[in-house]
Amino acid sequence: MEPLLPKKERRFRYPGRKPVPDRQVLCGILFVLHTGIQWEYLPQELGFGSGMTCWRRLRDWHEAGVWQRLHEVLLAELNAAARLDWSWAVVDSSHVRALKRGSRRARPSRPGRAGSKHHLLTYGHGTPLAVILTGGNRNDVTQLMALLDAIPAVRGRPGRPRRKSQAVFADRGYGIYRDQVRARRIIPVIARRGTPHGSGLGVYRWVVERTFAWLHGFKRLRVRWERRADTTKPSSSSPAA
Structure with a gap:
């Protein structure tokens, strides 16, 4: 470092x-x-x-930009050691309780209450690729394309750096972006609306929940104390790196 x-x-x-x-x-x-x-x-x-x-x-x-560069260096080392699973990625979000009012807060059902969200994209083994902080009243699905854009160029092997996986797994709420994901030559593995639950995709999506559990092992990320978003972002980006 x-x-x-x-x-x-x-x-x-x-x-x-x-x-x-x-x-x-x-x-x-x-x-x-x-x-x-x-x-x-x-x-x-x-x-x-x-x-x-x-x-x-x-x-x-x-x-x-220290944390961003550190993240890129670590990803490059993992890629060089063949420790990144490029076949699939997973996306999800998690609500974060905020004890002070400020920007990027509020829950969807109660716009006046404090809260934020962490939106996370991981590779198949659970390695964090991109994390975004928004207010708690922001719908989960709105950040899918932003997360895909936030994936850094991963080096570590001969040839051009990679910036995408072959497929992305998400719950059925993200289905509205299926065509946009496919336009990027990424296979969207998303359950169809109106179909019965139990599609079996949870077998793959659990890795992002595990990564959230790791990140929220940092208590400073599990509960937000800062009022301003620009003081919260450094705390969120450093553990992800």
Whole structure:
């Protein structure tokens, strides 16, 4: 990860206080994301720096594209080791409880209540490919094409980078995008509306639910404390990477 971090020019005339090392700050960021505590309550005795230092470093790394590049590097390594299943991908969403009002919130049935959604696309083994944060009142199916657009170009093997799987699995609500998915030369494996439940596609879709369980093991992602979306996105993107 170190080669991906932005380099800061050293000031010689007025150097100021020496910054907390990036490794310690990263440990502090992961500690907050895992435990779910608020940034200002990060214990100083742990040696990770202050909570605000960790939060600012997380924000700066997000704005510099560190998490996105780290995600691409990890995907390339998995692809080089033949650990990515290109035959199919799975899409789904999960509601996130928000304790403070702000942007990108509200549940569909109660537009005035706080809430957000994580929309996730994974490969067949559950590897996260793309994640999008929206308000809780946004219908799940509206983000399918945006998720497909958000898949990074995966390198790691000779030839052109890959950006799509052979098929995508989703529940029947996503059926309205069947033709658009097919136009991208991706096979849509989506149950038809009006057909009885029990199509058997759940045998494949469970992997995205497992990935949600992994991501929401970070308590900071399971409950949203931030009011603004631009401060929530860094917290969401770092565990996915």
